[in-house]
Amino acid sequence: xxxxxxxxxxxxxxLVDEYALASDTADLERFGSLFTVDGEFVTxxxxxxxxVTLRGxxxxxxxxxxxxxxxxxxxxxxxxxxxxDGDRAKGITYCTARHLLRKADGSLEVILxxxxxxxxxxxxxxxxKFARRELEWTWLERRPAQPPEPWW
Numbered sequence: 079x080x081x082x083x084x085x086x087x088x089x090x091x092x093l094v095d096e097y098a099l100a101s102d103t104a105d106l107e108r109f110g111s112l113f114t115v116d117g118e119f120v121t122x123x124x125x126x127x128x129x130v131t132l133r134g135x136x137x138x139x140x141x142x143x144x145x146x147x148x149x150x151x152x153x154x155x156x157x158x159x160x161x162x163d164g165d166r167a168k169g170i171t172y173c174t175a176r177h178l179l180r181k182a183d184g185s186l187e188v189i190l191x192x193x194x195x196x197x198x199x200x201x202x203x204x205x206x207k208f209a210r211r212e213l214e215w216t217w218l219e220r221r222p223a224q225p226p227e228p229w230w
């Protein structure tokens with residue numbers, strides 16, 4: 079049982095890491111495939127109290143489409159706590175998301191967003207998938223950004 083739990087934890091961590099990559103690379107098909115066929119992605123605009131629920135892979139795959147307004151995004155996954163119960167699991171994932179925005183005047187701004195995901199997972203014939211993922215914004219920081227320059 080402990081070995082199955084460890085195997086599940088490794089697979090679930092790989093799932094949340096793949097989610098971050100699919101979001102950052104705007105790979106919408108890959109993003110959708112990380113959810114069960116009837117999976118749900120619940121999100122909202124930062125600061126909004128009105129959640130938006132996308133249901134089923136055909137809707138869910140458009141979850142990261144709002145990132146198109148940014149020049150680049152970078153999601154770094156941190157804490158990942160899961161409770162596995164057979165072919166179901168629940169978890170909380172912490173992530174720091176960075177969004178690079180080119181403003182109207184041409185300057186760059188980075189929007190840093192510590193976020194928390196509340197996850198429900200299901201083991202399918204294709205492996206572990208998100209049955210439901212809810213994104214919670216904790217706060218936002220905005221600051222000027224510079225393109226990379228040699229510093230040595």
